Amino acid sequence: MDFLLKGALLIGCGWLLLTSLGYLFTPLIFDHAEANIASVGALYGKGLEIYTELSAPSRYSLLYGPWPYLVVAFFQSLISNMILAAKLPGVINLFLLVGCTYILSTKIKGSAFQKLLSICVIPLALLGYYNFSYWNRPDSYIMANLFCAFTVVSFAPRISFWGTSLLVGLLAGLAANSKLHACLYFVPVAVYFFETYRFRRYWTKILLAAIAFLCALVMPFLLPNIGAENYLLWLQMASKHGLVLEIFLKNISFVASFLLFLYFSRFNEKFKLSFIALCVVSFLVAVVASKPGAGQHHFLPFVPLILWLAIQQYFSMDSLGRSRFHLFAAAFLLTLAINGVNRQKQIAKFLAQTSVREREFSDLLNLATSLPGNVELGFAGNKTYESTFYKSALIGRNKGMLLDGAALMDMAASGISIPDSTIAEIKSCRSYFVFPKGEEPWSILSFYTEKPLFDDQFKSAFKSAYVFERNTEFFAVYKCR
Template sequence: MHILANLNHSNLYLFVLVTFVYFIISILNYRLFKNKLSLPNSKISLIAACLLIVNYIVLLVLYATHNNFFDHAEANIATVSWLFQRGKPIYHELESAERYSIPYGPMLYVINGFFLNLLKPSLFSAKIGGILAGGLSLLLLFYALKKIVGLQIAIFCSGYISLIFISIYSYFAAATFWNRSDSFLIMFVALGLLTAVRTTSWLAILGSALSIGISVNLKIHGILYFLPIYILFYFRHGIYSVLFSILGSLILVIIPFIGFPQVSLTNYIIWLNEFGEQGLSLNLLKGNIIWSLYLLAPLLFLFIYFKFINNNEFNVFLKNNKYFIFSILVSLLGVAILGSKQGAGMNHLLPLIPPWAYLFALTLSQAIAVERKRSFKDINKYSYCLYISLIGALLTVTLIRASVNEIRFIDLSSKYHDEPVQEINEILQSYSGITIGMGYGGDYDLTYYRPILTYHGNPYFIDAVSMMDSEFLRKGIPTETLKALSSCKIDLWLIPKGGLPFNLYNYFNQRQVFSEEFKSTFLLNYELRHHTKHYNLWFCKK
């Protein structure tokens, strides 16, 4: 939590510093700026936008070819999605010996499991759903905007959206192309937007019902992201279309629970209640507010510009779109509060990018089209310099953060190459007749390869993501888990080198995830016999 707070503050401080520097420069060069910055060059803007889009696509390809994940929840989802395909429960009992359930909706595992089954289980096929969602999100948004504002503005906005997708990577602790629910939520919100603005009533009903039904089964609060979509839907297709869409989405919400025996509604509700006990974090709430302002800043600057050049037309624009604007603010507020729960974060804001992008593109199109009654450069010297300094600082900080994130991403992708994968495959061949599990200790990133073990038929016993949540809530480790550990349900544990077995700190509170009783039970029943370059091999003594 302290790391997130520092990241948010450093971002804010950098923005203030860059704004101040630009303000001094613009004051000293006021006449030059006044003559040269009347309107941006459209050709240069389009070229820059296309380069940003291509850069985002290259990043998707890089991620697809990298043989690991970048987040521990990705590894959990990749594993549980395959368990689902094998008929194992997504949500096990609270007192079960296994500890891997987390309160994501069932459709997350259904979608990722589909690609695992289609392409055969591998780290690549575990990623492909999220990668497709990341690419399709941008494509769906482009087609939605193109219908409303034309080709050039749609390209420009798609470029800026690509930049945002990259710039938030480290700070939202999520990427728009991971196999987590955020990627799919962005895509389905974009699909809902597209069907609302570009299709006939019946196609809009089907598209929105599909999008909302799946989204609620990705995250239980997914309906919040569709409030702006429903406002558009109502004004374009009428109240009856809205009602039919809601009815269809409700049917889709219950299908996974009645269609798949391995999806227990009772256990899902139990796990939601368990993690519903997590309180709100003031640091996360501050972070959500700061990043909400960051996402809204381009729109606010555009509103100021529009109001200044033609106040009457701006007021008409606000009047015509007041319900949509209000719905975005309501959704943003609701998501900011829900996203401040312990264990949540700024990634909850991501699915609001499609309706934000729609409003930004619509405002930009209207502002360009109206008759300019005033020239913005005729504003007071200091106000003008402050305005262009704020815009310049926003673009500069976004580019800096995007560049830093991309360098970090590339650096992580080359951390281990394929060595751990090769080691795990050799271990699986050497000890094919016993059960093998991934333990914790040492470099936590090395545990992200744990899906490979499950893809080769091994049981999934302990997952750190679920354990961290339980420990944060001070839920003790079930007796059945300790019994399974002492009876050697797992014959061989792979423990990453560099630390004691199951020595792992919780992201949320820096407490130890595994109790002393768990660690002593492990040491009593297992012994270190072999090792590879990256893993120690602990075998059952029995």
């Protein structure tokens, strides 16, 4: 078992780093919310607002905070390939996490090979999250920010306690600018900070961290074209999604396995308050993550933290304590490896499509170049939905984005229908519409409700204004009547 475990750790780490780099160089985006961030970042770079009014004809605003969009827009301003630029921040988040594990490993009292295996534990666990650890959605930002904060806390005496408070507050504020509830994840790190060093006058350090947090939280909203008031409206709409008991129970069972792993490392005996804080915040996150379409990826930021706390505890044990913990740890890590293999089959399938997706992407770009005026990439059915994730590339070529699938599904879950202003825009027939071939235009079903995303009124308005023109290898072109 020892040989199998070491092999799984090394192979798993190598696979995660290799596939994250491979992901950069395929035009395919794996998830529709990733595509949303890529597209809205590109729109922001063109001077449009991130958060529109609820009745705006363009339907692309999500409840995510502005930070991921701003970071993507920055990289898109540097790199002409909109899709590559949008993927890069997520991959950087993963490599930042791995870099922090290397820094933390210098504190471990063990051989170089033991330190290497310790670094590999976290990538092994992240394999169970498909590409979540390096996608551009808020989760990878929160994960990286939280682990950076923990690394800062671990080296607090070298940085100074005041500097540590400041940095942790800033990182928490940026995380909350990715998802508003992300400040919860930092509570156990803050408790660990105070429980580890037990310094006096901790209230002044809390005050400094709180001021830094608020500054980092507010500053992005001072930039132009954010739409802060509209952001609050979209957050309010998201509160109507409701909670699903089945998802909540799955969340609890998932995070409980990691907390039990930490418990059996006897972490709670030395850091009782930190362990309690982890349990309480995990429960709160389980509630937040029980919305339709949510789930266990909300625990991604906690996974590296919990595992590294257990690793540190393991290396502080005596030989008897280690031998007692070995069997449980080996079984847990091999379970993670098996889970990772099952999840990574989908990633391998996606990456195997690269050559076909490159042809598909080239076909779309040729259409965008040859068709005069504005070009919109519309939705057909669910089977071809992934072929619509290239919208950011069209925006980079000054084409439009009237509709975003992830945003529309989120709006439908909140009971927000497509407004008359969008119908009017369709009827005005100011653009060419391009659809993936093989399915009827606008036949897609929502992931959350499994009901049609576009109603009969919308489809009728489109049919009255547009007519089929021609097919290319991958797409169907519709023009104005």
